[in-house]
Amino acid sequence: MARYLLRRFAFLLVSLALASVVLFVLLRMLPGDPANALTSVGASAEQIAAARESIGSDKPLPEQFAHWIGQLVRGDLGTSFISSLPVGPEVSARLNVTLPLTAAAFALAVLIAVPAGFVAAYRRRTWYGALLSGISQLGIAIPVFWLGMILIAVFALNARWLPAGSFPPDGWAQPGEASRSLVLPVVTIALVMSASLIRYVRSATLDVLDSDYLRTARALGSSFGQAMWRHGMRNASVPVISILGIELASTLLGAVVVESVFALPGLGSMLATGIAQHDYPVIQGVLFISTLAVLIIGFAADLIQRIIDPRLRAGLSGGVR
Amino acid sequence: MSILDIRDLVIRTADGRTLVDHLSLSLAPGERLGLIGESGSGKSLTSLAVLGLLPEGMTMSGSIELGDTQIVGASERQLIRVRGHDAAIVFQEPLTALDPLMRVGRQIAEPLGRRRGLKGTALKRAVTAALEQVRLPEPERIARAFPHEISGGQRQRVALAMALACDPRLLIADEPTTALDVTVQSELLDLLDALVREREMAVLFVSHDLAVVAKVAERVLVLKDGRAVEEGAVRDIVNAPREQYTKTLVDSARQLESALVQRSGR
Ligand SMILES: Nc1ncnc2c1ncn2[C@@H]1O[C@H](COP(=O)(O)OP(=O)(O)O)[C@@H](O)[C@H]1O
Ligand SMILES: [Mg+2]
Numbered sequence: 001m002a003r004y005l006l007r008r009f010a011f012l013l014v015s016l017a018l019a020s021v022v023l024f025v026l027l028r029m030l031p032g033d034p035a036n037a038l039t040s041v042g043a044s045a046e047q048i049a050a051a052r053e054s055i056g057s058d059k060p061l062p063e064q065f066a067h068w069i070g071q072l073v074r075g076d077l078g079t080s081f082i083s084s085l086p087v088g089p090e091v092s093a094r095l096n097v098t099l100p101l102t103a104a105a106f107a108l109a110v111l112i113a114v115p116a117g118f119v120a121a122y123r124r125r126t127w128y129g130a131l132l133s134g135i136s137q138l139g140i141a142i143p144v145f146w147l148g149m150i151l152i153a154v155f156a157l158n159a160r161w162l163p164a165g166s167f168p169p170d171g172w173a174q175p176g177e178a179s180r181s182l183v184l185p186v187v188t189i190a191l192v193m194s195a196s197l198i199r200y201v202r203s204a205t206l207d208v209l210d211s212d213y214l215r216t217a218r219a220l221g222s223s224f225g226q227a228m229w230r231h232g233m234r235n236a237s238v239p240v241i242s243i244l245g246i247e248l249a250s251t252l253l254g255a256v257v258v259e260s261v262f263a264l265p266g267l268g269s270m271l272a273t274g275i276a277q278h279d280y281p282v283i284q285g286v287l288f289i290s291t292l293a294v295l296i297i298g299f300a301a302d303l304i305q306r307i308i309d310p311r312l313r314a315g316l317s318g319g320v321r
Numbered sequence: 322m323s324i325l326d327i328r329d330l331v332i333r334t335a336d337g338r339t340l341v342d343h344l345s346l347s348l349a350p351g352e353r354l355g356l357i358g359e360s361g362s363g364k365s366l367t368s369l370a371v372l373g374l375l376p377e378g379m380t381m382s383g384s385i386e387l388g389d390t391q392i393v394g395a396s397e398r399q400l401i402r403v404r405g406h407d408a409a410i411v412f413q414e415p416l417t418a419l420d421p422l423m424r425v426g427r428q429i430a431e432p433l434g435r436r437r438g439l440k441g442t443a444l445k446r447a448v449t450a451a452l453e454q455v456r457l458p459e460p461e462r463i464a465r466a467f468p469h470e471i472s473g474g475q476r477q478r479v480a481l482a483m484a485l486a487c488d489p490r491l492l493i494a495d496e497p498t499t500a501l502d503v504t505v506q507s508e509l510l511d512l513l514d515a516l517v518r519e520r521e522m523a524v525l526f527v528s529h530d531l532a533v534v535a536k537v538a539e540r541v542l543v544l545k546d547g548r549a550v551e552e553g554a555v556r557d558i559v560n561a562p563r564e565q566y567t568k569t570l571v572d573s574a575r576q577l578e579s580a581l582v583q584r585s586g587r
Contacts, residue, residue, distance in 0.1 A: 036496065124490045125377075125378075139457045163433075180532075205545075211417065212412060212414055212417035212418045212551040213417065213418060213419055215374060215412070215420065216412060216420075216480070216483070217420075217431070218374060218404065219374055219404055219405070219409065219410045219412075220404060220405040220409055220410075220431070220432040220483060220484065220486075220487055221371050221401060221404045221405030221432060221435055221436070221487065222401075222404075222431065223397075223401050224397070230420075230423075230431070231422075231423065234422050234423075235420070235421070235422055308471070309421075309422055310421075310424060310467040310470075311421060311467075311469050312423065314469065314470070321548070
């Protein structure tokens, strides 16, 4: 296990390093010049050159890269070209919105999808089992922004139960307000996420229901519930956990859509602004942190699966069945 | 007074195909009956029906009296009381029959704890004893192992230990040796034979191989396409098969036997 952790950690670092290079290079290949955003339209060549010098974009790329990495190693995400404010504190302020949003949506999606997926499998021959499968199929096709706007129309504009968007300016200092403004976005993400999760939970449950070990347990006197509890859940969880990791990571990356629909000051909207202004340090900072989060999520999912499944620890395939 | 009495058992699929057709058989306490027939003749479905474990969607009619319980039409609660107690089963595939994520010892502890109400160290000792009973070497090590860490023959011994842990009055063995190598096969057969004789346990031994059935059973019933075609003492069936179908089964068993004798003679 120690060797695995070490190897997996090294893998994480290498992935992060590679991702930083790719991120940095791709960003500079995009058309546009950050100096333009700093100067007014029709600025003279000297003004533009001065702007470039002030933000350091006149230096050769390797030097710029070394500078950025040097900062990262010291735990500094750099300084915004536009606002001249440090990126790090801004990112962490934004995470105060995006992390609770993602975590709550994820938890709610699991709470919906696990029972629903189980019923869709166990009761697949009943009308409600089929209905659940159908709803999940349909739900997969629904775009996040569309669902978000429907929810806003129904619960905010019509019923006026919840705010349509925005987040209190002083954030979690007003916990009630802050929570209320996250309700609709959380529900939006959770519904979309659970639609696809239900499918995976259903198929993992079908595999378990069909399994010989469940039949063995029942043949020797376990009730169906006991056999499911002792053998079914763990076995079904192994393939579901990979999907949970992927869903969580993609929700984090896809937060930009929901944040813009609900006007939330999260990481996604910070990225959107950064891109619009060619603010490289901001874009790099946000994407670096997101990449790190995605890698950690993948690591965690992998680790949990190994703890559950001894065949994965032994390096055998066949773990996901 | 029989321990298992099947009368006119009919098993149908959801779309009405008949898979087992008016099958009747009965087993006295301590009796060993072989159920033989080629693949797809309905042997496994018959075994599962005895425990009320038919695949979803299948229906059965007729009568299965297991001990004091009528299985056909029984409630799930009645079935749970019967399973393991009146009859326990060993399945064909030793790899998939055990939970791949649970240590062998805990899997054996499950029926042991339920049947004998044991806990803690007493349960642990009983698990070790159960593994010793099926002549597994190093029972403590095996108890800590996961199914993929032991061999196919060892897994099947574990499955047998689990079934015997319930101390059932009837043991159903559904091709328990088919998935194993020939040498391991005969060891397991000898073990099973010895254990059920010691306990005077009734056995319903299912196989497509007459030579294997002959080792354990005294009487056989020949199944073809879900119907009983012939029934009698093993010796009579082997010496004078009446039905053409039985003759083919006897011939193929003979051929295998002589091939083995020739090889070992060389
Ligand atoms: N779950 C199932 N659904 C539909 N048909 C099945 C199912 N299980 C078995 N059968 C059919 O029932 C027949 C008898 O099967 P089985 O009892 O497993 O045969 P055996 O054990 O003698 O090889 C076969 O024709 C098989 O195709
Ligand atoms: Mg079979």
